[in-house]
Amino acid sequence: MEVPAPLDAPPDCHQVSEVLNRVGDKWTMQVVVALCDRPRRFNELKRQVGGISQQMLTRTLKMLERDGMVERTVYPTIPPQVEYTLTALGQSLSEPVRQLARWARANLATIHDSRARYDSNG
Template identity: 50%
Template sequence: MDQRTFDGTSGWDPFTRDCPSRRLLDRIGDKWSVLVITSLEGGPLRFSELRAAVDGVSQKMLTQTLRALERDGLVSRTVHPEIPPRVEYALTATGRSLTGPLQVLTSWAVEHMGAVAEAQSRYDYAASLS
């Protein structure tokens, strides 16, 4: 392993270009990932239930997001042997460990949205004058 990306004493370094932890931060910082993980916090959901819970996500984007989260070990996919087959998505233990930090981030966004919207308006107004 490259010494720049992992050091046995300090761990992964997302500030290093090639560190895999940077890609993980990209994944968990993605808006669809945040919304899917938060939606699954209450328990397993079927694809159609997830799509309804995450307003605005396309079928293609939800599929890509679920596959990526499954690959990263944050979401599990279970196919129940029924006719027609029933597929459910659920958080893994690692995925559940992420819900606390995401709740804090989501709460922060809701709490500060008014101040952010005001700042955006001031910025856009000033930019329109120049």
């Protein structure tokens, strides 16, 4: 359920929220990180992004392609080979996503400790 923007919010606030929801999605972030260093084929991406279903990977790649962040190339082989790569827009997203991932890894222990303290206090 989408929360409406406050009445005094800037006119593009809803659109910005829509983009942030897309790029902040856990699967989007993992696919962008997996593609940041080189193009990959579908099954390689599926192995790289642990836990993602084939359907969810397909959906995520289609959304990223629609948004102009991923380019899909089909090679005329039998069977056809498909490769995915980040566009310039996708590459520009990859650095903040990688920084956020580094922050999460660096703070995992602290967050887990905080959760444990909070949960033990009832």
